[in-house]
Amino acid sequence: MAYQSESLIAQAREIREASGVSQRALSERAGLTQSHISQIESGKMEPGLSSFIDLTRALDLEVMLVPKKLVPAVLSLVKARATRDMHIHAGQPNDKRFARAERLVKKMKHLYGSSADLDRIEDTLRFLRRFNISDQEMQLVRALIARLERYQASAQAAPVVRDIAQNLQQLRNSIVHAAPSEPRPAYSLDDGDADADA
Amino acid sequence: MAYQSESLIAQAREIREASGVSQRALSERAGLTQSHISQIESGKMEPGLSSFIDLTRALDLEVMLVPKKLVPAVLSLVKARATRDMHIHAGQPNDKRFARAERLVKKMKHLYGSSADLDRIEDTLRFLRRFNISDQEMQLVRALIARLERYQASAQAAPVVRDIAQNLQQLRNSIVHAAPSEPRPAYSLDDGDADADA
DNA sequence: TCGAACGATACACTATTCTATATCGCATAG
DNA sequence: CTATGCGATATAGAATAGTGTATCGTTCGA
Known part of the structure; x- marks a missing residue:
């Protein structure tokens, strides 16, 4: 089903797996349930746009609109870096x-x-x-x-x-x-406190 | 609603309008109803992923996943192209x-x-x-x-x-x-209009 | 051999999308 | 004044997304 989105979803899945993130971990970060993610990834269900965005954001990805003409350019740009770059901070x-x-x-x-x-x-x-x-x-x-x-x-x-x-x-x-337009310089990698509150 | 998708949808809408495609025309090409498109664009409804893809494809756009780090690069690439396309270059x-x-x-x-x-x-x-x-x-x-x-x-x-x-x-x-409030670049750039008649 | 984590699946239920159709108010062209 | 095209909106119904919870078979490490 949903032939159009297949490739995008497959992509997201590959990236998730390459990053060593489990469906459960992702589900927490993305705010969806694991069962939901499973069904999306296996093509049994078609996510809504915002669910998909939630998913990809949790994978450090952005969904972008690119004119068809520029797709190859963007693709080469992404591919060049993508292979070694994708690493996700495990516990956040x-x-x-x-x-x-x-x-x-x-x-x-x-x-x-x-x-x-x-x-x-x-x-x-x-x-x-x-x-x-x-x-x-x-x-x-x-x-x-x-x-x-x-x-x-x-x-x-x-x-x-x-x-x-x-x-x-x-x-x-x-x-x-x-922060008018500047990307913030990524602090907050420390946070030594364990996540145990209710 | 749906903070995440807003910007993407707005983008799609801008492009549709900039291309002079009506919702009705787009609805035929994309295989959705006009009312559906209207509600999506006005934020009254959140499209499914594949609906959104259908929409964008009909606008000659691709939905792509881009690592966050590369977003600025891709953005500049896309924008450069867009402005170049929109610019009146003598001799073009x-x-x-x-x-x-x-x-x-x-x-x-x-x-x-x-x-x-x-x-x-x-x-x-x-x-x-x-x-x-x-x-x-x-x-x-x-x-x-x-x-x-x-x-x-x-x-x-x-x-x-x-x-x-x-x-x-x-x-x-x-x-x-x-283009009511949009800062279109360069109106008065060339009212002299040297006109490349090459 | 046990146990933990993984992904896949089931099920009941709710909320939402999406279609189809029709209409509205508005602007503009004839 | 009439016709046309635009986007917004209404409504009813069918389809499906999405939640919550729970389980299953498998793999892997202790």
Whole structure:
């Protein structure tokens, strides 16, 4: 099925395997379930565009639109470097946290209905996830996520959710402002703290 | 919604509009319905991966996976090409074609008398020539010019000419409509228009 | 031989895509 | 004023994506 996407998916799979990432590991980083990934990779299911993007992003890839004429050029460019370049930092607790948080939000939307604030949180999480954020910033994010988890089922969740949304938004804004167009210099490779919180 | 895919979809839309392809036309080529395309473009719906691929293929684009590190490189490659294509370079084939087409129209007016349609064609050609148009748009223009050349002396020229005038007009409209706030490079670059008549 | 991690699969259920068709308001050309 | 083409929108139904959870067979290392 889905003849068009086959090659892209196969590509993604190859890269995943070449990077030594298991479906389960990827599923956490991408925010999908392992079973989902399995079915996508084996062609039993066709992913939505954003699922696919989530997948590829978790593999350090970008989905790009390229004019047909330029495909060979881009291809040669990519291939030249791709073979030895693909290495993924194995454990990235931050990513895990984000994935977890995103799933939490998704679940909340399910259970209690969508809301502007939840949408905003979701978007902002996705945004922040793409950036290499500093430890300090991540601490804030972690605190906010923890708070969200704590209050998810409470009766007064609404104002809390709103507050969290606002905080995340502010963080995002500050980052955007600080980084006009430049790629951030990749900090955050340290993060010595084990990932054991709930 | 779907923060990740937004930019890709926006890109596709820009390209569609820049190419003067309507949603309806695209829907036929891509095998989706117009309403579907509308909802995707306006963010009201998230396309499946293969729908998106269908869309982009119909726009002469390829969806590619690029390692994050190479994104800037690829981007510059694509952009360079795009701007080069959109740039009016004196002595480029595009300009030649326009010059030729304008001469042809002038000749026709001479021989067969002026007409509203011919006037419109002339007008539109002048407009388009001054504008930076993409490859795809130019292909359409070329096709239309070729048709004009073919039918210039035929007995049933009139309806053909009218049709061509209409097509050009539409192209023009779509371009104007598509670029409300967009920083198109170099309008006033060459109002002097030294005109490479090589 | 045991156990852990891998990928594949099943199943029940929900949410969403996608089609098909029709209409709307709007701009523009005849 | 009428016709046409544009994009946005509505609605109903069929198809399928996606979740959550659980299991299976296999491979591999201890």
